Amino acid sequence: MKSVAALLSFGSTALADRSSSPRTDASLLLAHVLGHDGAWIVAHGDASPSEEETRAFARLCERRRAGTPIAYLVGYAGFYGRDFIVNENVLVPRPETEHLVDDVARSLRASARVLDVGAGCGAIACTIAAQTPAFVDGTDRSAAAIAVAKENARRLGVADRCRFHHGDLTGPVRSQRFDAVVANLPYIPTSDLPQPPDPASFEPRIALDGGPDGLSLYRRLLAELPPLLNDDALLLFEAAPPTIDKLADLVQRTFPHFTISIGHDYANLPRYVRAENT
Secondary structure (H helix, E strand, O other): OOOHHHHHHHHHHHOOOOOOOHHHHHHHHHHHHHOOOHHHHHHOOOOOOOHHHHHHHHHHHHHHHOOOOHHHHHOEEEEOOEEEEOOOOOOOOOHHHHHHHHHHHHHOOOOOEEEEEOOOOOHHHHHHHHHOOOEEEEEEOOHHHHHHHHHHHHHOOOOOOEEEEEOOOOHHHOOOOEEEEEEOOOOEOHHHOOOOOOHHHHOOHHHOEOOOOOOHHHHHHHHHOHHHEEEEEEEEEEOOHHHHHHHHHHHHHHOOOOEEEEEEOOOOOEEEEEEEOO
16 A cells, blocks of 8 residues: 555656646645645655545546646635636636736725626636625626536625626626626637647637637627726726737727726736726
8 A cells, every 4th residue: 555655756757747747736636635735745645545545546647647637636726815616617717817806906996896707617706706895796608607606606705795697798787887897708719729638628618719819709798898887997808918919909999088008917928908997
C-alpha cells in the first residue's frame, strides 16, 4: 500500500508532461480523494490511503492527463478569494476576470442595480453581491449553468441580493433597468476554439464560441441594451486581447456619448472594455 508521499510523487510524475503545475495538480486531486486540504497532505506524507482511494486518485490523474480541467475533477474553482462550485456545464472562472470585478465594485453606489449577462457559474454576479451592497441579476441561456449559479449564491449567502434567470442575453429582464451591466460572453472566434488536450476544450462550447470574429453575441447584446440603462450607466465587457479594440469600437458606435477605456488583467493584457455615461 502506497503512502501519501508516494502517491503525490506518482501523480506529479504522471502529470509532468501535461500540466504547467503537476505537483500542485496532484496535491489538489489527492486532497480531494482523501477529504483533506493541502496542508494535511504535506503533514501526513507517511499516511496510507486505502486501495479504493489509491485507485480513485489514479483515475483522476488519468483524466487530468487527458486534459480535463482540474476544477471539474475536484468540483470547485477559486475566484476572488472564494470557492465556486463548477461542473462540465459551466466555464471555469479565470483570474483574468477579477480586475473587471474590482472595477465595477469600486464604481457602484450603494443602491445600484447590476446585470450580469452570461452569468455561468455566477462567479462575477455573486462576487459583486458579496463585495458591495448592490442588487445583481444574472442571465444565462444554459439552464444547467443557472442551477449552478443559484447554488453558489445560496452557499455564499448572497441569494437575497443575487438572482439568476434562464434565458437569452437580456430576455428575462427586459422590463427592468440597470445602473451597470457586466458581461463575459463567449468571445473566441469559431475557428480558434481549443482542441483536446487543451483543458479549455472540455468546457461547454456554448460558453466559448463567439462566432466568426468572436463578437457575435456582443453585437446582439449591444443592440438590446439602450432601453435597459439608467442615467450614468456603466458597462464592462470582457473579451480576448486581440478583439478588445474592435469591441471598444462597437460599444462606442452604440453609445457615442459614453467615455470608453480599456482595462487590463494581471498580465497587463487588454482584457475588458469599460464604458461610462458621465
